[in-house]
Amino acid sequence: MLNIHEQESKYAESARKFRKNVDRDLANQELRSNFRGAMDYLMDKRKTAFPEQDELETLRRQAQLIKQRCLLKLPHLLEELEQNLTKNGIHVHWAETPAQANEMIAQLIASKKGKTVVKGKSMVSEETALNDYLEQRDIECLESDMGEFIVQLAKEHPSHIIMPAIHQNKKQVADLFSGNINDFEHTTDVDALIQQGRKTLREKFCNADVGISGVNFAVAETGTLCLVENEGNGRMCTTVPDLHIAITGIEKVVEHMADIPPLLSLLTRSATGQIISTYFNMISSPRKKGEKDGPEEVHLVLLDNGRSQAFADDELRQTLQCIRCGTCMNHCPVYTRIGGHAYGTVYPGPIGKIVSPHMLGLEATSNLPTASSLCGACGEVCPVKIPIPKLLLRLRKESVKPESQQPVIMKGQGSGRTTLEASIWKAWSLVHKVPALYRLSMFMVTRFRFLIPNKLGGWTSVRTAPKPAARTLHERLRERK
Amino acid sequence: MSTKTELQQLSSKSKSSILAKLKAQVSGADYSKLPVEMAYEYPELSHQQQLELFTNNLTANHAQVINTSKESIERIVAEELSKRNLNKILIGTNSEYKDGLSAQLEVQEYDFDLQQNKPYLFNEVAASLSTSLCSIAQTGTIVLWPDENEPRTLSLVPPVHFVIVDAQKLYPSFSDVLVKQKWQQNMPTNIVFISGPSKTADIQQTLAYGAHGPKELVVLLINV
Incomplete structure (x- = not known):
């Protein structure tokens, strides 16, 4: 019999302390100024990236319909994706819980006797707290995205899903490097800091046994995993080690390759105001015979973790349209003031408030949907038109609905009721x-x-x-x- | 730790459970009545306008674009390398530029397996040259379709990446490329879009180039 230890997520515990966390972070002037600066910068960048209102609105509507179509066909697309990936030589694993996903990944690493792992940016692997899990099994799992690398050195969690280390300024990063990297000459010059990161991580890419990555879009019709990034660490993780393991949520699948261009355009422009990211990487198979690089084996772990609960309700299903651009946090007056860590969850900000209750249950998260002025900015900028303010109201209702009232739609229904x-x-x-x-x-x-x-x-x-x-x-x- | 078989069983159990939950919700869905997904119609651009847009986008993203003829490629690569005090370059196998480059530079072909040669590629190669499949004006993107001759790491690991782009293979947008080239029918192991040198703004929103991939992207645009 399989003995997978299902324990309550550490995020449930920290989400329960939401109010305390808010008090702590509101009082931190340096933190607040870091967030204010970063959010102003990102809002400005997005604005410049969409000069034509007409284009933006047409794209948003198109993207909303694409995601809604893909969700309506989700079970079939997942089957098609698995079929095509398998045909291409990529192995597919299904996990209902974070614990299952971690166990599967650990087993894959063990099968190659892997000891060192480099990881590209993956919020889903944060959901499963994969780094902690592997560390307990004496496997070194090093974050390679510069922001994630900083956050890992500081023993923290990402405070933003696109820019994980946004809560730190360059002085703080310099101090962190001084305390943790041998031979680092203290400097607050950002170029020099990045070059230090590059030097440290290149050695790791060169020697790692395993690469782990997330997935931005999985294309069902071709069996293709798409990754969006600027740094090149995603390409490193998915190309240099012999074993590549990708992990993603079940909602990331799209039907056609032709669905990608509008989604990609909205993703990078909404996230960082870039017309496109430096790299867009499409992986459809492991190394083929005759090819000189690329992993021998590629695996994809598909994680549910509460997504099927959101799927079961027509209104809440819209939560799954999210393409994780983070623009709702950039525009949120609450997020800008309290920062990303106060939420205590993997996903902070408006999207975090509507997605975390499905992952962690309403019992731990019933405070989150109330932490909104309902100003509507998040819904207005969302590239796939998720009605976030409406969903916040809905979650507030679910959290005070009598526990016994049928049908029970969410885990922890009524837990906010006094x-x-x-x-x-x-x-x-x-x-x-x-x-x-x-x-x-x-x-x-x-x-x-x-x-x-x-x-x-x-x-x-x-x-x-x-x-x-x-x-x-x-x-x-x-x-x- | 669980065994491989146990985990396979678990995976198929999870699969049935997830799919059953999803199917229960959408089993009766009518796919014939989906709303029409209207795409935005971008203004049509002449080839010249597209070239300008392509070049401007790449330059804005910190890439160096050099207009050239096919015959001058080797000379320009040698000149650009010498400006950087370099005289070695890594190229793909069966490259048509090999002889021309060898006359002026120390040329190494990517004729080895990466697995046994990681330290060499990571520590000793300063520059590389690759070709490209096509390019995209709207985003200033170069499309690479790596293969046996030009492996994926050729355009990733060396700090300076020269890439040859044929102006005749420029498309207005990503969507146009899919319509014309129909990749869906036969995807290769890897396709990569490159729109500038590797960069990051992860420290205090300050842009820095050369995060993990090439610090410099030199685009040789064959335009005459």
Whole structure:
């Protein structure tokens, strides 16, 4: 019998501390200025990348429809993808949980007696906390994206899905390198810092047994894995070691190769304002006979981790349209102020708030959907038109729905419900349904308004306490007659 | 640790479970009634305009573009290398430029298997030359289709990458390439789009070139 240890995700634990985390990070001036600077830069870049509103809107609509079509056909496309990948010589593995995915990857590495792994940027491998898992098995798993490399050295998690080390400035990176890399001459010159990273990582690429990568798009009709990147570390990880393992979520599959151009264009322009990334890498098979490089074996691990739960509801399914560009965080007033770590989840910001409840359950994440002013910026910039504000409202409702109410759509339904809040709303609704009760309550509120305390917890920390009027509007109108 | 067979069983169990959950939701879906996906119609550009756009995009991304004729390729490569105090270059096998280059430079062909030669490729090769399949104006992209002669790492590991681009094989957009070349019918092991030298802005949004791949991309655009 298989003994895979399913334990609660460490992210569930940190997501529960959301409010504490927010207090901690709001008080950190350096962090706030790092985020403010970075978000202003990224918003500006995106704006320049879409000079024509008409083009942007046409592309967004097209991309939304492409993703919706691919989701409607998802089970069939996954089967087609597996068939074509297998035909091309790429092995496919299916995992329902992070623990299963990790076990599969560890087994693949062990089968090659692998000891050192280089990893290209993969948020899905963050979901599974793969680095920790491999480390416990004495396998060195080194992040090779510059931002991820920095974050790993600092023993942190990415604070942004596109720019993982955005919370650090160059001075902090320089100090980090000084403390961790031998022979590093302290400098805050960004070119010199990057060249240091290049030197350290090139040695690793040269010697690694295994390369692990994510996938931006998986094309069903051809059995092709597409990777978008600027640095070349993704190409290194997928080309130089003998074994390449890719890991991705089941929602990343698209039907046709022809679906890629509009999605790719929106992805890079929304993410960093680039018309295209430096590299776009399409992998369709392991090394063929006669070829002189490329991995002997290529594997793809398809991970569910709560995605099928989101899929089961028509409205929530739109969550899976996401192409992980990160532009919703760049435009979010909450994210910009509290930063990426406060959320405690793998995916921060607006997309994190709507995707994490499916991965970790509402019990650990019921605070997240409430951390929004519902200003609507995220929905407005989303390249695949996910109605994020609407989904936030929906998740708020799911989290306070009575636990017993059928059908249960989400793990942790009702976990945000408190008896006090529920009773207040019940009373509120009763008062508004029964005229006599309404009049009585208005009478009480106006006559006993002096009983309202001056301090009302969080509400009065930055405001004065509300004071009801001496007469209700109804009464005053009656007096005028 | 679990054995290979156990994990295969687990994978197929997970597969059935995931697919069953998904299928239960969309089993009755009618694919004939999907909304029409309208693509944006970009203004048509003349060949000359496309060339300009291509060059501007690449230059904006820090690539060096040199207009040249097929006959001058070897001379220009030698000149550019000597500007960088280099005199060696790695090229693909069966290259038509081998003889011309050998007359002026120390030429090494990629005639080895990477597995036994990683330290050599990573530490001793300073520049490489590759050809390309076609290119894309809208994004300033060069499409490489690596093969036995020109392996994937030829355009990745050496710090200076020279790439030959034929102006006659320039397409307006990625979508056009797919329509005309129909890659879908037969995908090679790897296709890579290159739109500049390797770069990163991961430290304080400051652009730095030569992150992991080539620090310099020199495009030899055959245009006469």
